[in-house]
Amino acid sequence: MFLTNLTTHNRISTLLHAVSSCRSLWHCQAIHAIVIKSRFINDGFIGDRLVSLYSNLGSSDYAHKLFDEIPEKDLVSWNSFISGFSKRGILDFCLDAFGRMRNMADLKPNEVTLISVVSACTVDGALYEGRCIHGFGVKMGFMGEVKVVNALINMYGKLGMLDAAYVLFNGMRTRSLVSWNSILAVHAQHGASNEVMGLFISMRRVGVKPDQATMVALLQGCTELGIAKQARVVHACIFKCGFEGDMLVWTSLMSLYAKSGELNAAEIVFGELKDPDAVAWTSIVASYAMHGCGSEAIMLFEDMIDSGNRPDHVTLTHLLNACSHGGLVSEGRKYFEDMSRVYGVHPRIDHYSCMVDLLGRAGLMEDAIRLIRSMPMEPNAGVWGALLGACRIHNNVELGKEAAENLFMLNSSDHRNYIMLSNIYSASGQWKDASKIRSLMKGRHLVGNPGYSLIEHGNRVYQFTVGDQSHPDSDKIYAKLEEIVKKIDEAGLARQTEFILHDVAEEIKLDMINKHSEKLALAFGLLVTTTSMPITIIKNLRICGDCHSVMKVVSLIEKRIIIVRDSKRFHHFANGICSCKDYW
DNA sequence: CTAGGGTTAG
Numbered sequence: 001m002f003l004t005n006l007t008t009h010n011r012i013s014t015l016l017h018a019v020s021s022c023r024s025l026w027h028c029q030a031i032h033a034i035v036i037k038s039r040f041i042n043d044g045f046i047g048d049r050l051v052s053l054y055s056n057l058g059s060s061d062y063a064h065k066l067f068d069e070i071p072e073k074d075l076v077s078w079n080s081f082i083s084g085f086s087k088r089g090i091l092d093f094c095l096d097a098f099g100r101m102r103n104m105a106d107l108k109p110n111e112v113t114l115i116s117v118v119s120a121c122t123v124d125g126a127l128y129e130g131r132c133i134h135g136f137g138v139k140m141g142f143m144g145e146v147k148v149v150n151a152l153i154n155m156y157g158k159l160g161m162l163d164a165a166y167v168l169f170n171g172m173r174t175r176s177l178v179s180w181n182s183i184l185a186v187h188a189q190h191g192a193s194n195e196v197m198g199l200f201i202s203m204r205r206v207g208v209k210p211d212q213a214t215m216v217a218l219l220q221g222c223t224e225l226g227i228a229k230q231a232r233v234v235h236a237c238i239f240k241c242g243f244e245g246d247m248l249v250w251t252s253l254m255s256l257y258a259k260s261g262e263l264n265a266a267e268i269v270f271g272e273l274k275d276p277d278a279v280a281w282t283s284i285v286a287s288y289a290m291h292g293c294g295s296e297a298i299m300l301f302e303d304m305i306d307s308g309n310r311p312d313h314v315t316l317t318h319l320l321n322a323c324s325h326g327g328l329v330s331e332g333r334k335y336f337e338d339m340s341r342v343y344g345v346h347p348r349i350d351h352y353s354c355m356v357d358l359l360g361r362a363g364l365m366e367d368a369i370r371l372i373r374s375m376p377m378e379p380n381a382g383v384w385g386a387l388l389g390a391c392r393i394h395n396n397v398e399l400g401k402e403a404a405e406n407l408f409m410l411n412s413s414d415h416r417n418y419i420m421l422s423n424i425y426s427a428s429g430q431w432k433d434a435s436k437i438r439s440l441m442k443g444r445h446l447v448g449n450p451g452y453s454l455i456e457h458g459n460r461v462y463q464f465t466v467g468d469q470s471h472p473d474s475d476k477i478y479a480k481l482e483e484i485v486k487k488i489d490e491a492g493l494a495r496q497t498e499f500i501l502h503d504v505a506e507e508i509k510l511d512m513i514n515k516h517s518e519k520l521a522l523a524f525g526l527l528v529t530t531t532s533m534p535i536t537i538i539k540n541l542r543i544c545g546d547c548h549s550v551m552k553v554v555s556l557i558e559k560r561i562i563i564v565r566d567s568k569r570f571h572h573f574a575n576g577i578c579s580c581k582d583y584w
Numbered sequence: 585c586t587a588g589g590g591t592t593a594g
Contacts, residue, residue: 086589147589
């Protein structure tokens, strides 16, 4: 055994090291047994480490039991206990222990305790608890501690209270690099790209040197926009700051290029990684999946396996997604079966969603519903949503109704489900049912996010909303749009007005659909670019069905390449066809 | 000298 012939001090530090290196519950228990045999079980250091390890590994029973067995619990014992639950995101246990600690006469929580408890409040719906802890921190005089404020910035930011986070950040007398990174990260995570850029510039101005986390936040801040030019600017910035080849930063950059429509650039960035890790491989598989290149994604996945990297549940999700977007049914089925047997990844609910999507899109409704019934867990909104989407494509009213009813039960506030069901009814001519669903939606006061489309030109990004007239050259844009519509009518394309929900006359519907944001962006793109340039449009919602067919026709009659990123994936239009093969 | 704490990728 490795513990013989060592001095007492060395044995304790060896044990501490062994305890720290545990990666599984089984491993932890084995080391625990050695600790018991080694008569050091009462050593406070080792006990604390075991406690935090057990709670870190999610075994709260062991953690509680062991914690109770520690004879003299000091501040560090309590902090280890609490931090373990904090890292696992188990808020209840954290607050419980914090409460018990506050009731102790001879022990007071310190700033370390507070940081752990604040971090635990970053889970959804814990704003009230977070505010209480914040108040406690103020009372205890911890607000001068940079790390406490950083944790609070992160907490408010993660819970969507960007203003509160900014007020705290702004009020800091001294800010560490982590303070800057935290405020950047929470803005980036909420798509506040302008703020991210502004903060980054201020940070440089006061002479703070960015690190890996800064660059990642900067890159993340650009994804919402998805503008290739901005990706290139940040890429240059990464070079200047000396982060080229950094795995974390480069994976993030690769993903940004892919999301900005530049699959080639993503491929190049990936190629520059000497020894890509599992996350980098997953990212490139996801990139191809996003662009609808199913077989390429599969090939890359096989390369990943050959390189000795192990896929995890995220990799498999993207792989199944790739099969689904590419309509590769048999491949998807094979990988779904292989995932636990060959790769040791047990299917989670997201994998079931992917499979329902895959089968449903392919029109294999029986198989999709059979899979749902056989799931070992309760189907969630993702699963029913996938089925509903498939019913929309294949006009399956019966199943669509069932899927929608389940969705309404799970989450009645997502207006997209109502629209989808209403569209299914309209498509099969059941107008009364369709309008019933619409009034149900209206009655519940459900409105969606307003749709918008972005397009880059010169050094600017232009934004269009439905019927937008804010552009200075609005007249020209609408004239171009009219010209396109005329050509399309001449080409004999049947327009799809059922995507308009309002109860209005057909010609008004057509007028409304003609002013969709993606069509305005398209008209603008045709106006300002030359024929050799692809037109790239970023849409915040899913592309509308009519716009999708119009893009196809325009790509043919105007001989243009049009690339649209919607909220789910990319569509590459050329010669009258879309890369999604109308599978979307 | 030594335990516990804040930001970061797919």
